[in-house]
Amino acid sequence: MNAVRVGIGFDVHPFSDDPQRVLILGGVRFAGQPGLAGHSDADVVAHAAADALLGAAGLGDLGSHFPDTDPAWRGADSLRLLGAVAERVAAAGYAVGNVDLSVVLEAPKVAPHRHEMERLLSAAVGGPVSVKATRAEGLGAIGRREGIACYAVALVQRT
Numbered sequence: 001m002n003a004v005r006v007g008i009g010f011d012v013h014p015f016s017d018d019p020q021r022v023l024i025l026g027g028v029r030f031a032g033q034p035g036l037a038g039h040s041d042a043d044v045v046a047h048a049a050a051d052a053l054l055g056a057a058g059l060g061d062l063g064s065h066f067p068d069t070d071p072a073w074r075g076a077d078s079l080r081l082l083g084a085v086a087e088r089v090a091a092a093g094y095a096v097g098n099v100d101l102s103v104v105l106e107a108p109k110v111a112p113h114r115h116e117m118e119r120l121l122s123a124a125v126g127g128p129v130s131v132k133a134t135r136a137e138g139l140g141a142i143g144r145r146e147g148i149a150c151y152a153v154a155l156v157q158r159t
Ligand SMILES: [Zn+2]
Pocket: 011, 012, 013, 038, 042, 043, 044, 047
């Protein structure tokens, strides 16, 4: 059994046509910005982090743990979902080493909210989480501002 394991996570959500949807990234509400479509609150950053943690612990993917047909997670706060994932990772015998995230989006600017995102995500995960943001430079669906994507890596250690 390896003492240290890594996992990768990826998620993407399109922007919603529903003007009531609020953009939530890493648990932070971006007031006045178009929201993302999804079954839960569509927090693409929390979902990518959760997927990476599950992968690192060898627990499969997010969809198998929290199916998007489950009414319990409709409109759900994805930080709560991320916390539930962290509990399952701990139950499998792993502690979170760290999680690193790259959000890919054209707008809005993440930098002013980065520390708050890191604080909320770290609290949910029980370990250090770092957030970076990059633009798609106008290329592809993300570049055309059709949605937001996020990549994640997570490291866990046997307890
Ligand atoms: Zn998602």
